[in-house]
Amino acid sequence: MVNSDYKKNTIVLRRTVDDEQARRIIEEKKTAPFRFLLKKPDRDEVHVHAVTLNYEPVIMVSGRYTADYYRSAVHPIKVDYNVTEVVLGGGVFPIQSKSKWKQALSTKKAKNKVDLILEEHAFIDDEHVAYFDHHGKEVKFNVKMDAKSVENYPSKILGDKSNTVKKPEVSDKDVIDGLFAKLSRPSGAKIRDLKEKLTINEISEIYVPVYEARLVGPKKKVEILRLDAVANRIL
Numbered sequence: 001m002v003n004s005d006y007k008k009n010t011i012v013l014r015r016t017v018d019d020e021q022a023r024r025i026i027e028e029k030k031t032a033p034f035r036f037l038l039k040k041p042d043r044d045e046v047h048v049h050a051v052t053l054n055y056e057p058v059i060m061v062s063g064r065y066t067a068d069y070y071r072s073a074v075h076p077i078k079v080d081y082n083v084t085e086v087v088l089g090g091g092v093f094p095i096q097s098k099s100k101w102k103q104a105l106s107t108k109k110a111k112n113k114v115d116l117i118l119e120e121h122a123f124i125d126d127e128h129v130a131y132f133d134h135h136g137k138e139v140k141f142n143v144k145m146d147a148k149s150v151e152n153y154p155s156k157i158l159g160d161k162s163n164t165v166k167k168p169e170v171s172d173k174d175v176i177d178g179l180f181a182k183l184s185r186p187s188g189a190k191i192r193d194l195k196e197k198l199t200i201n202e203i204s205e206i207y208v209p210v211y212e213a214r215l216v217g218p219k220k221k222v223e224i225l226r227l228d229a230v231a232n233r234i235l
Contacts, residue, residue: 002176002198009204012055012154013143015229022211022227023051029234030215033223041218049214053229054164055157055207058141059132061175063200065183067124072190075118078111086114093117124186130179136170138178141206143230158207165207172203210235
């Protein structure tokens with residue numbers, strides 16, 4: 001049901017802040033993790049012990065889902081007041097019963113209703129995209145990837161020993177299963193002859209640069225402050 005000839009890509013997003021800017025932002029925000037209720041410690045009570053640049057993967061999986069199946073359906077129609085049943089394709093469909101009150105108010109202009117119980121031959125053809133973090137949890141991802149936002153030599157950056165690179169803890173099968181679980185698939189006892197297929201187009205590891213600062217505050221309490229180096233925001 002799932003193909004194996006999909007594309008595999010490795011993408012590294014380009015930082016919008018450099019090391020100096022990151023340290024300045026971290027220095028400005030360093031007391032926030034130690035906030036308790038509405039009170040924060042003084043700035044000189046918090047020390048930035050270490051700052052590291054990590055590249056953390058977001059796994060993108062895209063695919064096309066198709067399904068072909070038969071399903072039972074009920075189609076109500078209106079007929080003249082003097083019609084008692086409808087014969088269609090060898091089936092007999094009586095009019096809907098009326099309450100005595102409705103019967104008393106019926107006129108020649110009033111319509112009777114008939115429920116036609118039929119079977120429909122239906123299909124689904126949809127494209128889907130999903131994003132997962134390196135633990136396999138689905139995440140939102142809205143970074144526009146173009147020549148300005150993507151590094152030209154991803155292997156060089158990921159191979160730099162001064163950078164910390166976190167590798168995915170999930171397999172291709174895990175993210176494909178995650179995408180499949182998101183699909184709106186036909187279900188129910190009144191479905192028959194279901195033929196479905198998920199064609200995977202692409203699985204990409206998108207590495208996001210994240211600055212991670214180890215902070216030491218009052219009473220030697222340790223906190224971690226994380227800065228998304230693409231969106232330039234505290235995580």
